[in-house]
Amino acid sequence: MTASMLFGAFLAALLYVLIPGPAFLALLGIGAGQGGKAGALFLGGHLAGDLVWSTLALVAIVGAKTIGTLVFDVLGLFCGVYLAWIGWSALTARRRTEGEAMVTVERPLRRGLIFGLTNPKGYPVALATFTALLASSSNALEFKALPTLLGASFCGFLIADVILVSIIGAGLVRRFYRRHELAIVRASGLLFMGFAVQAVWHAAPGLFGWRKS
Template sequence: MTGSMLFGAFMAALLYVLIPGPAFLALLGIGAGQGRKAGALFLGGHLAGDMVWSSLALVAIVGAKTIGTTVFDVLGLLCGFYLAWLGWSALRASKRSDGASMLTVERPLRRGLIFGLTNPKGYPVALATFTALLASSSNALDFQALPLLLSASLVGFLLADGVLVVIIGASLVRRFYRRHELAIVRMSGLLFMGFAVQAIWHAAPGLLGWRKP
């Protein structure tokens, strides 16, 4: 276990939460309409889904490593292409025609739990993000490292959730987001493209036979 592996898991979890996506947009709607407490409850429920998907992603990554580096490289390449597709889709996004309606949720904790566990993009995005940030340490990954990696991920999730709780509900944030929503989405697309480049950069040498043993 190396410090870079723990930092990679921490950053993957942190950015997995902070990069705008369906849950991020739902949280903004709840925070704007019902305040920070409702947003915090939503995030508390969503944390369960975050941990489930990150656990499955780490198990898949470590399992691919124990099977062989080729499988891990193929996984990284596929994840890189998936992230590139997400990034390209975000860069080409346009404003919605239905406008911005306030979201009112009676039980935000339950909504967050259901949202986190049923998000169809939860697993692939977690897999792609963790693969991108842990690819450089793939040779040191094993199942014994999973508890510490999950602990580092949990710290990243909690820190990211804390940051979001602090900022949601502020009138300045609401106005800024609604005014610059399209730019924010496209900036998140650039971040996904950056992750894609990193994932492909680490996977391609192994598949092409350029990586030193």
């Protein structure tokens, strides 16, 4: 287990939560309409989904490594393409209709739990993000490292949740986000494109026979 692997898992979990997406937008709506407590409950429920999808992603990544580097390289290539697609969608996003009403959530904890476990993008985004950030350490990935990697990921999730809870519900944040929503989404698209390049960069040598044995 190397420090770069732990940091990669931690950073992947942190960015998985912080990068704007469906859950981020749902949290913003709940925090803006019902305050930080409701937002924290939503995140508490959503954490279960984060852990499930990150666990499955890490199992898939480590499993691909034990099967062979070719599987991992193909996985990395597909993840890079998927990240590029997400990034391009964000970069070409258009401004939404103004004046959309905030929806009041009676049980934000339950809503977060359901949202986290049923989000169809949860697994592929987790898989793509973790693959991009752990690809450089693929040769050292083993199943015995899973508990430690999950521990680092859990720390990343918690810190990201604390960051979000500390800022949601503030009038200044709400106004800033609404004013610059399109720019924020496109900036996240650039970040996804960067991850895509990294994933393909690490996958290409193995796929095209450039990697030294």
